[in-house]
Amino acid sequence: MNNGNTFSSAAYSFKHIVLARALHNLRTAVLLACCTLSPAAIPAQPVVIKGFAPEYRGSVIAAYTYKDFITKAPLRLATEKVNDSGKFVITLTGIKETQYLYLNIDNLNGSIYVTPGNTYHIVFPTPDSTRYQNPYISHSIDLIFIIRDTDNVNNLIMDFNEEFYNFWKKNYAYFLRKQGEPRLDSFDLQMQKRYSQISNPYFKTYIKYTFAQYRLSILMGMKTLGNKYLKDQPILYHNNEYMDFFNDYFKGYLEQISAGREGDDLKNYINNNNYQGIVSILKINPLLLDNDSLCELVLLKGLYELYYSGDYKKDNIVTMLHHFAGQTKIDEDRKIATDMLHSFTGITDGDAAPGFSLRDANGNLTALSDFRGKYLYLGFIKSSSEQCLGELNVMAALNKTYGKKMYFVCIAEDQNMEEMKAYLKQNKSFTWKFLFDDSAVVRLKYDVDVIPEFFLIDPAGRFKLAPANEPGHGIELELELLMETKKK
Known part of the structure; x- marks a missing residue:
């Protein structure tokens, strides 16, 4: 699995993980202020996140988790x-148990762990232009938690990091x-002693599998790690740290x-849809021999990776x-398999384009169906983007x-209609026609992660190219070919 790496590369990976977790995941500032955090007595109790984001007035903020922790397909909660x-x-x-979420504004994501029944007071900080220079990719930011309860899992994780x-x-x-390695073992014992009075089960698991991840990074024996952290252990499908360790341990298996x-x-078993045959191969590993649940999860992860490997026919994996x-018979595994199948059938050429009905600069509603009968070159843009301006000049x-x-x-994915009008x-x-996407509803439907993004939709409302080349990067050749074909 990772045994082929050199130690220097593993050490670098280890350092990268530490820095990422300690500085970019939840290394937040703590402000001692009044805030009430009620215990999660009833799992069905709501989670409330009250926040202050002075630099983002009028912006959409969304809370996300993952559909599952293998595909890590985002699931918007609110x-x-x-x-x-x-x-x-x-x-x-x-929310039924403590779990990992992230809050998103534009291309910035901030991590938070929430527990049913609790209220969280946070500040979404001003972006640091020295760290977040590229506006077209996602960045992790450090939320500021205004808390006083030292047993709050976010505070504990911050302290541990x-x-x-x-x-x-x-x-x-x-x-x-x-x-x-001996120093890491000693530090592990120190942390157990430091948090011996903490009863929060999620935090205990966080420490356990964070150490597991670090030990994996410095190439401790795979058998030892498997026996310590996976054998006879419950599968924590919704625990971010457990699943990070699982995914890295069985990466490329x-x-x-x-x-x-x-x-x-x-290959023969996959091509002939022989499930039991694949399981028999997996169970050569003693760690999986007597653990059907873990074996199933390893099989799922493996099939997901093989789908993208290029070595197998995708139809056979599907x-x-x-x-x-x-x-x-395991509901969680069934859900993960379904998530994988859905991820394989996202927006692709030939699919029906998601419908929409948006207002233009004059306040008139315009629907996707209004463009039937001709090809449609559809772009998602933002008026503050210099890259968008360059592409739109070519589009003109x-x-x-x-x-x-x-x-x-x-x-237009602007904060309000007035920005689009001014632009x-x-x-x-x-x-040409510009439409305002209030609350980024259509952007989510079209699974747009970066801006600008363009699509070419055929006269019947289906994707011809999803995504399509940008105006300044080759789309004209495609359009010439289409127009020539139409003439014939």
């Missing part, structure tokens, strides 16, 4: 707007010399088998997952050339 005072309140229902960061700075050289002496058998979802030229033969439309007033050459 969406609110930051009001004119910079405040917001998010209420989450259906600080302790581990300091340990790593002091002992990094020992790990480079392959002398760090079926791919390794495929390259080994059982590779021909594995057939196997459909068979798995219909046969498994395309509109002059092809505007009578097809439609050009932009969906159009400043750019007189943008004469």
